[in-house]
Amino acid sequence: MRRLARFDLNLLQIFDAIHSKGGVSAAARHLNLSQPAISHALAKLRDAFDDPLFVRQGNKLVPTPAARAIAGPVREALRGLDAALDAAASFDPVQSTREFRIGVRLSGEMPRFSSLVGRVRHDAPHVALASVTFRRRDLVTALANGDLDLALDVALPSDARLCRHFLGTEPLVVVARKGHPRVDGAIDLDTYLALDHVVATARPHGPGIEDMALERMGLGRRAAVRCQHAITAWQIIAESDMLFSLPRSHAEVLNAVWPMQLLDLPLPVDRGGTYLYWHQAAQADPALEWLRRIIIDEMSKPD
Structure with missing residues (x-):
């Protein structure tokens, strides 16, 4: 604590900018300071930590092991300080120009993110929203250092550093094209298993929740096509006799543009639900408290 009392906390902001932007010039632009001022601050940092912290490789300053070790704690401390200062002031959504970064997995962006835009824009016309993909193993770090403000995902292993709110579950539906020769308004399990299926996922392999449910029943289906986007799968279904399963809210968004048959899934599946996460x-x-309330209000679904 005595060492902290003598330390210029502004230097930590400069350290964080150099680390995140990859150089003195970029940090100077980011902080709206002169390059000599950043260089002078870096010299102070090196003296304080008795380490070069950044070494030049080509056109970039690369962090040393000591810099990498402190980068996460420094970013988290700065974020906590920002939150404490913000808490002392009121938030006016009408006047705010803040950008909010919401972590959304590719498969969940539609309609989860789109449903927020109208509400947020109505209440806070000048804020910016960004839907940002993320790796689950990096979620805690991304929320701690401000790369993400909030995140939407399935149930993840508990972590004392994270808070979460359960938003609810929704059923899967089966999609078939209109005029399908074997499907007209409903589908039974035998027909479901007899037809080929399209799977839409960013994962290169692995079963879906339908496959896991079928495996528990001693059954299986044939995934004839695997693609990355629900829109692509929807197009394939429109031009074939295959089937595609996805959450009902996703299907309703696509069905408004390109009508299909939306059918109840003829087997029970584990509906894990969606959670809102923050640090x-x-x-x-x-x-963020304001934004959390909007998300919870807009996206909470009954079981």
Whole structure:
């Protein structure tokens, strides 16, 4: 604590900018400071930590092991300080120009993200929203350092650093084209298993929740096509006699543009549900509290 009392905390912001932007010039532009001022601050940082912190490789300053070790804690501390300062002030959504970064997995962006835009734009016309993909193993770090403000995902292993709110579950539906020779308004399990299926996922392999449910029943289906986007799968279904399963809210968005048959899934599946995640350090941030309320109001679904 005595060492902290003598330390210029502004240097940590400069350290974070150099680390995240990859150089003195980029950090100077980011902080709206002169390059000599950043260089002078870097010299102070090197003296304080008794380490070069960044070494030049080509056109970039590369962090040393010591810099990599402190980068995460420094970013998290700065984020916590920002939240504490924000908590002392009120948040006015009408006047705010803040950008909010919401972590959304590719498969969940539609309609989860789109459903928020109208509500947020109505209440806060000048804010910016960004839907950002993320790796689950990096979620805690991304929320701690501000790369993400909030995140939407399935149930993940508990972590004391994260807060979460259950948003609810929704059923899967089966999609078939209109005029399908074997499907007209409903589908039974025998027909479901007899037809080929399209699977839409960013994962290069692995079963879906339908496959896991069928395996528990001692059954299986044939996934004839695997693609990355629900829109692509929808197009394939429109031009074939295959089937495609996806959450009902996703299907309703696509069906409004390109009508299909939406059918009840003829087997029971485990509906894990969706959660809203945020970091404990951001718990007191009034802007994020406002956004969390909107997300919970817009996206909570009954079981």
